[in-house]
Amino acid sequence: MTVAKSVLDLIGNTPLVDISSLSPNPSARILVKIEGVNPGGSVKDRIALSLIEDAERSGQLVAGSTLIEPSSGNTGIGMALVCRVKGYHLKVVLPANVSIERRQLLEVWGAEIIESPGSEGSNGAVRMAQKLAGEHPEWVFLYQYGNPANPRAHYEHTGPEIWRDCPEVTHFVAGLGTSGTLLGVGRYLKEQNPQIQVWAVEPPTGEAVDGLRNLDDGYIPPIFLDGGGQDLLDRKTLVGPHDSIVWTRRLIEVGIFAGISTGAALAGAVKAAELIESGTIVIVSPDGGWKYLSTGAWTDDIAEVVERAKRIIYF
Amino acid sequence: MSVELRLPTLLRPAVNGSATVTIEGETVGEVLRTLVAEHPGLSGQVLTDDGSLHRFVNVYLNDDDVRYLDQLDTKLAPGDTISILPAVAGGAN
Numbered sequence: 001m002t003v004a005k006s007v008l009d010l011i012g013n014t015p016l017v018d019i020s021s022l023s024p025n026p027s028a029r030i031l032v033k034i035e036g037v038n039p040g041g042s043v044k045d046r047i048a049l050s051l052i053e054d055a056e057r058s059g060q061l062v063a064g065s066t067l068i069e070p071s072s073g074n075t076g077i078g079m080a081l082v083c084r085v086k087g088y089h090l091k092v093v094l095p096a097n098v099s100i101e102r103r104q105l106l107e108v109w110g111a112e113i114i115e116s117p118g119s120e121g122s123n124g125a126v127r128m129a130q131k132l133a134g135e136h137p138e139w140v141f142l143y144q145y146g147n148p149a150n151p152r153a154h155y156e157h158t159g160p161e162i163w164r165d166c167p168e169v170t171h172f173v174a175g176l177g178t179s180g181t182l183l184g185v186g187r188y189l190k191e192q193n194p195q196i197q198v199w200a201v202e203p204p205t206g207e208a209v210d211g212l213r214n215l216d217d218g219y220i221p222p223i224f225l226d227g228g229g230q231d232l233l234d235r236k237t238l239v240g241p242h243d244s245i246v247w248t249r250r251l252i253e254v255g256i257f258a259g260i261s262t263g264a265a266l267a268g269a270v271k272a273a274e275l276i277e278s279g280t281i282v283i284v285s286p287d288g289g290w291k292y293l294s295t296g297a298w299t300d301d302i303a304e305v306v307e308r309a310k311r312i313i314y315f
Numbered sequence: 316m317s318v319e320l321r322l323p324t325l326l327r328p329a330v331n332g333s334a335t336v337t338i339e340g341e342t343v344g345e346v347l348r349t350l351v352a353e354h355p356g357l358s359g360q361v362l363t364d365d366g367s368l369h370r371f372v373n374v375y376l377n378d379d380d381v382r383y384l385d386q387l388d389t390k391l392a393p394g395d396t397i398s399i400l401p402a403v404a405g406g407a408n
Contacts, residue, residue, distance in 0.1 A: 218371025
């Protein structure tokens, strides 16, 4: 074991674990890439480092800069960690209805929280950050939804790690948030083997958290449009909170304590396993379960947990 | 055949407040065109003037986004459910 010079050197290079005992098809393997082992606790450490170092190279960030970013949690936490280590100030626009642990972690790393209305969901946080960034040109707005350094982190690192560890991969399944993971990993894997299928899973738009007044308030991340997301994806499937929590609980059987979006990805992988004759399905576990303990996801009555999950942002 | 179509809250006023409607059709496109014809208030909300899907609308056949199936030509089977959902910023961690 070598000694890392900085905790930032520990971002990425995450393990891949075989959880095929949970597969409904004995000829379909399921492997999970555990991103919760990153120092900030999620896959978003990768893009936080990528966005910030890209902005340092371009001269957009200088010593003492202040950044602003909309995030429902993990990107904010990853950026707060990187900013703390590198000496930048961070303001995170956070919807009010995220789990309490996300807010606490942002406070741990010293980020300033600007609350956006929970009823407007992630869209509301994006809108507020865009408005504030416009009013404060001295703040640096790296905009995870529109910055090519987001998918690039996955194209340059997450994708090659999966290919290095598992060249027999036939399907890649991940959650669709900013779309950075799916675009970066999906593009890299298809370049290695065009037969690889890339599947997105997404939560249904929560009636309580979608915050739309009309359809033209809708939103598609610019990186998805610019990165040819629609041509890259082979399938996009809804996974609701019930299935997400059921599969988050099943992961405990194989010793994996993961966040609720991992359960959603696994539900998507199980569906793929049922549809194919044989293959190797790789999923991404974006984070560990720690930030969701307050939801009672593992211990409370499942109907109650599902109702609670409809009111929080867990993706 | 007839299928159940689920509508998001913000489109319900155009269908007298209903969360679901039952519509005849053999493909997703046929069902959506009939929906708009029967409820002109949805005109421009689901399909654009040239007949394609509104960019901020996602349409699911059961759980699958039809943009990644055969789009509006996706064929229906008995018991299928079509859901219309608005495109939002994901949860986007």
